[in-house]
Amino acid sequence: MWTLETVQKVAAVDPAVWRAILRLMVLARKVDEQIIKLCHQGRIHGSSFTGIGQEAISTAAAIASQPQDLFGPCIRNLALHLGRGETPLGIMRQVLARSEGATGGRDGNIHHGRLENGVYAMISHLGAMISVVAGGVMAKRRQGIQSVGVAFVGDGTTSTGDFHEALNFAAVFDIPILVIIENNHYAYSTPTTGQYRCRRLIDRAVGYGIDGISADGNNAAEMYVTVSEIMEDIRVNPRPVLLEAETMRMRGHGEHDNFKYVPEELLLLYRRRDPINLSVRAMASAKLMNAEEFAALETEIEAEVAAAARQALSEQEPAADTLLRGVYADA
Amino acid sequence: MWTLETVQKVAAVDPAVWRAILRLMVLARKVDEQIIKLCHQGRIHGSSFTGIGQEAISTAAAIASQPQDLFGPCIRNLALHLGRGETPLGIMRQVLARSEGATGGRDGNIHHGRLENGVYAMISHLGAMISVVAGGVMAKRRQGIQSVGVAFVGDGTTSTGDFHEALNFAAVFDIPILVIIENNHYAYSTPTTGQYRCRRLIDRAVGYGIDGISADGNNAAEMYVTVSEIMEDIRVNPRPVLLEAETMRMRGHGEHDNFKYVPEELLLLYRRRDPINLSVRAMASAKLMNAEEFAALETEIEAEVAAAARQALSEQEPAADTLLRGVYADA
Amino acid sequence: MREINYLQGIREGLHYVLEHDPTTLLFGQDVGAFGGAFKLTEGLQEAFGIERVFDTPICESAMLGCAIGMATQGMRPIVEMQFSDFITTALHQLLNNAGTRHYRTGNAVPMVIRAPSGGGSGGGPFHSEELEAFFCHMPGVKVVYPAFPSDARGLMLSAVADPNPVVYMENKTIYRAVKERVSDPFEPLPIGKARVCHEGMDAVVIAYGAMVHEALRAAGELQASDGYEVMVLDLRSLKPYDLDTILSAVSATGRALVVSEGWRTCGFAAEICAAITESAFHLLDAPVRRLTAPDTPVPFSTTLEARYRPNATTIADAVRQLIEF
Amino acid sequence: MREINYLQGIREGLHYVLEHDPTTLLFGQDVGAFGGAFKLTEGLQEAFGIERVFDTPICESAMLGCAIGMATQGMRPIVEMQFSDFITTALHQLLNNAGTRHYRTGNAVPMVIRAPSGGGSGGGPFHSEELEAFFCHMPGVKVVYPAFPSDARGLMLSAVADPNPVVYMENKTIYRAVKERVSDPFEPLPIGKARVCHEGMDAVVIAYGAMVHEALRAAGELQASDGYEVMVLDLRSLKPYDLDTILSAVSATGRALVVSEGWRTCGFAAEICAAITESAFHLLDAPVRRLTAPDTPVPFSTTLEARYRPNATTIADAVRQLIEF
Numbered sequence A, B: 001m002w003t004l005e006t007v008q009k010v011a012a013v014d015p016a017v018w019r020a021i022l023r024l025m026v027l028a029r030k031v032d033e034q035i036i037k038l039c040h041q042g043r044i045h046g047s048s049f050t051g052i053g054q055e056a057i058s059t060a061a062a063i064a065s066q067p068q069d070l071f072g073p074c075i076r077n078l079a080l081h082l083g084r085g086e087t088p089l090g091i092m093r094q095v096l097a098r099s100e101g102a103t104g105g106r107d108g109n110i111h112h113g114r115l116e117n118g119v120y121a122m123i124s125h126l127g128a129m130i131s132v133v134a135g136g137v138m139a140k141r142r143q144g145i146q147s148v149g150v151a152f153v154g155d156g157t158t159s160t161g162d163f164h165e166a167l168n169f170a171a172v173f174d175i176p177i178l179v180i181i182e183n184n185h186y187a188y189s190t191p192t193t194g195q196y197r198c199r200r201l202i203d204r205a206v207g208y209g210i211d212g213i214s215a216d217g218n219n220a221a222e223m224y225v226t227v228s229e230i231m232e233d234i235r236v237n238p239r240p241v242l243l244e245a246e247t248m249r250m251r252g253h254g255e256h257d258n259f260k261y262v263p264e265e266l267l268l269l270y271r272r273r274d275p276i277n278l279s280v281r282a283m284a285s286a287k288l289m290n291a292e293e294f295a296a297l298e299t300e301i302e303a304e305v306a307a308a309a310r311q312a313l314s315e316q317e318p319a320a321d322t323l324l325r326g327v328y329a330d331a
Numbered sequence C, D: 001m002r003e004i005n006y007l008q009g010i011r012e013g014l015h016y017v018l019e020h021d022p023t024t025l026l027f028g029q030d031v032g033a034f035g036g037a038f039k040l041t042e043g044l045q046e047a048f049g050i051e052r053v054f055d056t057p058i059c060e061s062a063m064l065g066c067a068i069g070m071a072t073q074g075m076r077p078i079v080e081m082q083f084s085d086f087i088t089t090a091l092h093q094l095l096n097n098a099g100t101r102h103y104r105t106g107n108a109v110p111m112v113i114r115a116p117s118g119g120g121s122g123g124g125p126f127h128s129e130e131l132e133a134f135f136c137h138m139p140g141v142k143v144v145y146p147a148f149p150s151d152a153r154g155l156m157l158s159a160v161a162d163p164n165p166v167v168y169m170e171n172k173t174i175y176r177a178v179k180e181r182v183s184d185p186f187e188p189l190p191i192g193k194a195r196v197c198h199e200g201m202d203a204v205v206i207a208y209g210a211m212v213h214e215a216l217r218a219a220g221e222l223q224a225s226d227g228y229e230v231m232v233l234d235l236r237s238l239k240p241y242d243l244d245t246i247l248s249a250v251s252a253t254g255r256a257l258v259v260s261e262g263w264r265t266c267g268f269a270a271e272i273c274a275a276i277t278e279s280a281f282h283l284l285d286a287p288v289r290r291l292t293a294p295d296t297p298v299p300f301s302t303t304l305e306a307r308y309r310p311n312a313t314t315i316a317d318a319v320r321q322l323i324e325f
């Protein structure tokens, strides 16, 4: 439920920021669509995961952030990677396991991140990255850097012990970290009713003595306003905050999953609430962008992404004889 | 804060129950004192841990329970073991690593329990036993047995991932388990301010969608009334409940610890609130027991405990050549 | 005789125990209506109901703890790790809680942990691990690792019947690739029995899991190209392992290669090497060799992963070296 | 020259790195004002402040995760496990998160995990474990295990300076029992270097941690009673281990006994046996033998624990058998 205040804040969002938000969401969407294409062409080894339908959340955090901030993306945060400096070509190289990608083919799909962008490469073990981001922020603060952390988790991930340990740890040490729960109704095939029994997941915030805030994860402007306010607040008053963004995973868990277990009505509801469409409409009514401009943006981005895919496809996977390199860092 | 209702309920506690409560608390206290004596005589291998000052909590649960109930005691629950059928001799054998003890000398001190009493032997890894009790209750229920579980944890243990996973798991499956947090102000040397930032630990209950209840852990009658009400409630309306009992660890973490880090005033405060003394006074004013009867009770129990210690001291540790036996259960 | 694949073998084993033993239960993430990440448990919830086959939240420690609780109260729980890798979030429940319980208290803990393991299909570092060295190092825990559909069925029966915690390792890469003609009805396969699945006197390749099939291919290749007759021993159980059969094989051949797709240092192959050397030093014509994955995370790309995992070619090469020692 | 004990050696190492490297931090449960469960860190918070040396809640996974975060942002965290045993609640942070990070991303993770290990003082099953086999099995992780106060100091410096996750194992039983005269100042001891701490040509005992001292006693006993000259090799680093020095010792003696107080199956001793056999088969006059703890939980009682742990007597017996093979 929007308060008048929220409405005013959203209305006050700078047009340049609005455009950056839209651009990043569209970029993420197009890159994800390219991944899906490559996947179904059989060009991607292993599984493919996308964040389609959830772009507003990562986008808001990326746009609201400062260079010194640290991030712990998870499965559905392509927009975060792109918003923090990863390129479409970088993503294509990653999913195609090219030697020039962020992990040089040692890891695949969503398991990447560049520390120079303040982005930690996730491990699969859900929940494990929250404390890593917290520790990173703690270290930066000790070096006098006003860093803030953002860790993303799914609804399912809130059941892990790691989620709990990290939040409690961050609370005890007043670590400025925003933990965003992307509640997309499902953890793989398991609906939230099989995952928890609290009403809202931010009901857990009080148990850590921290603030818990809800937001509409499909409304980019609201997400942006909410996330930037929290980030700027905890930047000066360091402490963790829990934010639950309601959204929907618009595809299967991965591309191998036909998600028949999701009721059609739910998908329909969220198809009507697509974050990009919502933003385009909002921007249109605010006269920030017209249909033509949007079409041009899409075309431009599509071309960029297609070029990235072509480039990455022309490249190689790492040479087999590099297998043993770099297990340890050299002294 | 007591409501009139609580006062009335406590007043209505059956005299026989009152006596059983007091007896069990005194028994636990005397056994613990005996352990301390043996420890300082150098007769106990390794560390010794006691529950002195916290007897009311375990006692209430033991007395409120039914035979089919299951328990996950932790460090400070001697009274629970005794209340569920373990004998002073059994405890002496356990702490002295005698071959006739519950673990036959394979484990020591508090690491014991008898399944025939519905009591699981803890492992040291804090928090790990909650889900075990939950699973045990789940199994009993599937066999048509109206079992209820009670797991005990300390304030420090609430920081573990296991605490969180087990409570969430129990909530999702409506498992009737009462998790009692014995908040004794310290986890080893660490005060609660270094452990969590919520106001009360039951603030976590809402995050699991379950009830959270506070009680005075040093008031045996209140504990008994509270615990028995919860246990009977969840026996018929199965679901987990979180109960925080405020109390104080009146000795070091173990007997090796001089607990200098505890402010003297805090100990003083709780020395005045000793659960046994409080009960004796309450029973005296309710004319349930006079000073003479109490003295007789103490004498009787002291004799029993001393005899148990003598007996156990006269026995042997397990023979070295039994080392390899029983790692696996035979088919 | 019907032909079934490895995955079906596991599923038939599960179906059998759920049907014949009312104390069994199967749970894990998405194992119910969805049928599991590999569709291995498909149909089981439908057949046995949501009380017997059910989904859990994402909480490996609580899942294992719950299984211990059930196992000590008359049930025989079977817990699926969605991927073997994720058990590292909760090893204390296996090592410390389940593994020590009988020794400490005399209470049996009959539970099975299904651990889909192994690389070869682009799972990357966190969906491909082979953790048998961890499991086998744990007192009180048993470990089985079938390589064939029939053994998968038989070992499931034995694992579930066993009164101890048993890690039932499954290799994901061979789920659908390995097929076998099997007969019905089927029987428990005793834990701890290896099987010679290819005869030969020039050397023995000791393997388990997916590596058995690579070893068999290598044996075929060596026969065709070099005329070598290489025995292939499928361990099937890793703890306890079948030292008698291993020693017979070593005594028959004098040369042994141990193959594992687990990491080299402190891996399971080291155990077998050490055991053979200790017990059959005088029977050896050449040192026992290990062929394992290197000590690197399991790499994602096809190029690296192909180099990472032992295969028929690298096995054949190692056997040649061993024979020509 | 001052005499210090093993615990003091570790503390002096910690003191040194905290003093000389402002990026170091030390944290764990009760390590601050209280000085840790063994009083090992006593005085360090006082000396370096609560920002550098601090207590944490009870959350091994968050502690290790936090250390990874710090290590990747220019700090060198040192995390204490109150007891090594409790790391099994969070092995994924070490194996999967810290251990794979450099390989996957090229980002170094310089962190040290202090792991007070080993039995012998009535710790029982959960306060006595020796988990080096787990640690050494992990790609990307290094493992050191000093046996002497001077090595404890030197290895702490090297572990902290190393750009990788290093598990620094410490044996609790020798904290105060083992003393040594040491000189100041002290220097880093390179990781990966074993040391011959007793010369001999009849056999070599390869040991680490507390077992080095048992082996030295055994060597003395064997000299006195049988006239055997037994070399004792202290590995000091377990991953990487010093294969060159091991092989020299084997080549000099022809007979090797590997001693470990860890569990036998898939233990670290198996690794050393396998490595020796693979690399020095022709140098061996007798099979390499392992003397380890049996595959049982670490028992509590003095009687059982005395039988459980290898000691000077059982080592001497095993060496005799080896020499008389």
Ligand SMILES: Cc1ncc(C[n+]2csc(CCOP(=O)(O)OP(=O)(O)O)c2C)c(N)n1
Pocket (backbone or CB within 6 Å): A075, A076, A124, A125, A126, A153, A154, A155, A156, A157, A158, A160, A182, A184, A186, A187, A188, A249, A253, C029, C058, C059, C060, C082, C086, C089
């Ligand atoms: C500790 C752990 N257990 C199990 C898994 C397997 N797994 C991967 S994703 C997933 C579901 C995640 O759901 P959620 O957190 O809601 O994220 P979403 O996919 O919806 O974005 C599961 C069970 C895992 N990665 N880690």
Ligand SMILES: Cc1ncc(C[n+]2csc(CCOP(=O)(O)OP(=O)(O)O)c2C)c(N)n1
Pocket (backbone or CB within 6 Å): B075, B076, B124, B125, B126, B153, B154, B155, B156, B157, B158, B160, B182, B184, B186, B187, B188, B249, B253, D029, D058, D059, D060, D082, D086, D089
């Ligand atoms: C997972 C784990 N980490 C660390 C320890 C070491 N440890 C044993 S008791 C203890 C403090 C427990 O405090 P609390 O839960 O408050 O219980 P209390 O002793 O106060 O009853 C610690 C840190 C442990 N047993 N398990």
Ligand SMILES: [Mg+2]
Pocket (backbone or CB within 6 Å): A154, A155, A156, A182, A183, A184, A185, A186, A187, A188
């Ligand atoms: Mg989700």
Ligand SMILES: [Mg+2]
Pocket (backbone or CB within 6 Å): B154, B155, B156, B182, B183, B184, B185, B186, B187, B188
């Ligand atoms: Mg406490």
